[in-house]
Amino acid sequence: MNSEQQRTGVDQESAAGSIVVCPDGPLIVRGEFEIVTPSGDAVPRERQTVALCRCGASAIKPYCDGTHKMIKFRTEPPAG
């Protein structure tokens, strides 16, 4: 590890992938990964970076289709 990696404890350069947790939205997954069914079959995937549904309302699960906006999906508890 170089000094930067020692400081953060994360080897960013060689991380195989990353998951961006989008507020009120999907999980954006980048990098090297496979999406498979429970029995291990590949889920059809058309692009390098994908958005995975986490509101449960997408019509194209496991992918996001933007429906979270229509149902006002919130990832944070209401303030107060």
Place this chain on the structure above:
Amino acid sequence: MKIPETRGSISSALFAALAKDPETAGAELDGLYQLAAGHLAGTGDIIGDEDIQLSLFCLYELHYSGLDGVSDGWEWEPDLIRVRRLIEEPFEAALRAAARQAAGNFELPAGVAMTSDAVADVLFGLAATETGPSVSRYVAKKASVDQLKEFLIHKSVYQLKEADPHTWAIPRLTGRAKAALVEIQADEYGGGRPERMHSALFARTMRGLGLDDSYGAYLDAVPAVSLASVNLMSLCGLNRRLRGAIAGHLAIYEMTSSQPNRFYGNGFRRHGFAADITHYFDEHVEADAVHEQIAGRDLAGGLVEAEPSLLADVLFGATAVMAIDSRLSAHLMSSWEAGETSLRAAAPAAA
């Protein structure tokens, strides 16, 4: 692109000049400039001005695929750029006025530097306020096959070169915003597979409805406002000072795309068109749900974090596309609900 039919004295003078070599067209260019200056002083609605929008569209086209039979030397001819800038100035002013109206009483949180998450929040909030007439619902439920063809014809002016205007911005950005734009554009351009380029998918849909998929084939059929929606993108893409606006434009474009594309696909399925023809729309449902996150947070948000002074232009680009789109939607809906074509009368028949 084939040179279109003229729509008035300015486009006539423009095509007459372009027919010559740049070196020998001095008199024509002077005449064109005077003509355009006089016309612009008298036009009340530049966004809806057929002659001006067509001329501007063709001036920009010199930077894209060029015009058939026109010397490539025209692209950077100073006296022609002078004409373009003469038109661009009042066009941008009209877009800013329309954008302010589209923004309504939306107010920015004052005096705080905005994080990328906050910028994305604002843009998603703006996209959610879009209240114009819903072309996508009409396409899903009611549009006839001829109206589907009209819909494709309006879109073809941009979709056959989809993503190109935003690509101009790549070298004008750095760091996170640049990486975000490249990631989106790589997807738009098919991830290395030419047959999967969005423009190629759109061409396949056009062919599926028996339409000519050559670029610009239906230019004569589309009204000024359809051309203005593309001219807006070229204006913001080709002027480095407007890099904030092209980022905001792309963000709203992506944020208002997934659900409408689902409806569009449903409209084509309703008439029995198969998956290869609806693929263009189905692809956008999935792709734009990815792109809207990246465009809002990393492209527009990352740009504002790097250059806070660009926030106003990000919002200009965002609200300008909302304003022009809602005007185009209003035109489509009023035409179709009156049982009329939304295309220009002189157009080649859509059917």
